Amino acid sequence: MKVHLRNPNRTVEIEGPISVVALLRRLELNRESVLVIRDGALVPGDQKLPDDAEIEIRPVISGGAT
Amino acid sequence: MKCRVCREPAIIDIRRHNANFCAEHFVRLVHDQTRKAIDGFSMLEPGERVLVAVSGGKDSLALWDILTELGYEADGFYVGLGIGGYSDRSGDRVRDFARERDRKLIEVDLRSDHDFDIPTAAHVTRRVPCSACGLSKRHLFDRAALEGGYDAIATGHNLDDEAAVLFGNTLRWQTEFLARQLPVLPARPGFPRKIKPLVRLGEREMAAYCVVRGIDYIVEECPMAVGNKHIGYKEALNDIEDASPGSKHAFYFGFLERAVERFADALPSRSDDGGDIALCTRCGTPTTSEICSFCRLVDRTAGAEPVQLTRKGRPIDA
Numbered sequence: 001m002k003v004h005l006r007n008p009n010r011t012v013e014i015e016g017p018i019s020v021v022a023l024l025r026r027l028e029l030n031r032e033s034v035l036v037i038r039d040g041a042l043v044p045g046d047q048k049l050p051d052d053a054e055i056e057i058r059p060v061i062s063g064g065a066t
Numbered sequence: 067m068k069c070r071v072c073r074e075p076a077i078i079d080i081r082r083h084n085a086n087f088c089a090e091h092f093v094r095l096v097h098d099q100t101r102k103a104i105d106g107f108s109m110l111e112p113g114e115r116v117l118v119a120v121s122g123g124k125d126s127l128a129l130w131d132i133l134t135e136l137g138y139e140a141d142g143f144y145v146g147l148g149i150g151g152y153s154d155r156s157g158d159r160v161r162d163f164a165r166e167r168d169r170k171l172i173e174v175d176l177r178s179d180h181d182f183d184i185p186t187a188a189h190v191t192r193r194v195p196c197s198a199c200g201l202s203k204r205h206l207f208d209r210a211a212l213e214g215g216y217d218a219i220a221t222g223h224n225l226d227d228e229a230a231v232l233f234g235n236t237l238r239w240q241t242e243f244l245a246r247q248l249p250v251l252p253a254r255p256g257f258p259r260k261i262k263p264l265v266r267l268g269e270r271e272m273a274a275y276c277v278v279r280g281i282d283y284i285v286e287e288c289p290m291a292v293g294n295k296h297i298g299y300k301e302a303l304n305d306i307e308d309a310s311p312g313s314k315h316a317f318y319f320g321f322l323e324r325a326v327e328r329f330a331d332a333l334p335s336r337s338d339d340g341g342d343i344a345l346c347t348r349c350g351t352p353t354t355s356e357i358c359s360f361c362r363l364v365d366r367t368a369g370a371e372p373v374q375l376t377r378k379g380r381p382i383d384a
Binding site (some may be wrong): 033035037043044060061062 | 067077078086124126176222226268270278286288291292297300306307
């Protein structure tokens with residue numbers, strides 16, 4: 001499947017089916033720090049993603065230090 | 067995964083609550099947690115007018131949406147910071163949000179209204195951009211709220227923001243900052259009340275709320291903030307949270323319940339009647355010196371050769 005990542009913007013291919021939690025582990029991403037989005041909707045951690053899915057992994061950490 | 071409330075398929079898991087939620091009940095959770103913060107910390111009374119400091123990011127646009135949904139008269143206030151294309155895109159998000167929901171938006175643009183921008187201020191003062199940015203926004207928010215007769219200013223600081231700031235303040239035992247780190251700062255002469263209604267909600271929940279509610283926010287990080295200490299603290303805390311869900315909540319709310327009062331004597335004495343505070347000779351803001359820090363920043367920076375930025379908003383010669 002195509003997985004779109006940010007900071008920097010890039011796309012990687014990951015073989016499916018794979019659960020969201022396993023995908024994040026494979027990419028060494030912290031579940032607290034990202035959302036997984038498919039077709040504009042949130043995908044929960046236990047859901048299996050098929051090989052033909054196209055996924056956005058969106059970081060949620062932001063902010064300046066004031 | 068099923069929704070804790072209705073047993074329909076869930077769209078999000080929140081590990082510190084040990085619960086999953088469908089879209090409808092997730093939105094309700096966010097509203098309930100915001101209401102609980104507002105009531106629990108006496109942030110707003112029914113019918114009060116509130117000015118929401120909006121940046122175009124997820125937290126502030128979500129906050130504006132939530133306060134409106136909860137029935138408050140909430141207007142938006144946006145400062146154009148002049149950070150190249152990043153500021154252009156964030157301003158567009160804010161204006162689109164206001165127009166689509168028919169909300170009132172007040173805008174100030176640093177370059178047009180005060181003849182400087184944040185990258186140039188950072189270059190001239192040789193300090194981190196977040197310093198000039200925070201100083202400018204605080205000053206302009208205060209002024210806009212007082213001029214507009216608002217009862218309070220609301221900012222989108224969430225649990226992750228507060229936990230990260232607490233972490234940084236604790237690492238260096240910044241006792242005066244610790245004493246001030248409260249979800250509500252009461253009004254005092256020249257300064258409106260400041261409230262943080264999202265302190266019970268995590269950063270991931272705010273991004274999820276925007277996705278569920280169809281709020282188009284700016285996802286890219288501010289190019290001036292990339293790699294700063296604050297973001298590093300958040301990542302460190304998320305590693306702890308991942309191993310032990312609920313740690314960030316326990317850290318911040320434990321501080322509020324059991325520790326913050328112990329730092330009260332670190333605050334400088336301040337007369338609440340304003341008698342021993344001078345007014346800035348330029349703008350009339352209460353200040354401890356003749357000219358307030360914002361007007362000093364304008365003095366140093368206005369008219370300086372603007373720093374050139376890339377399309378993403380990074381200084382070209384950095």
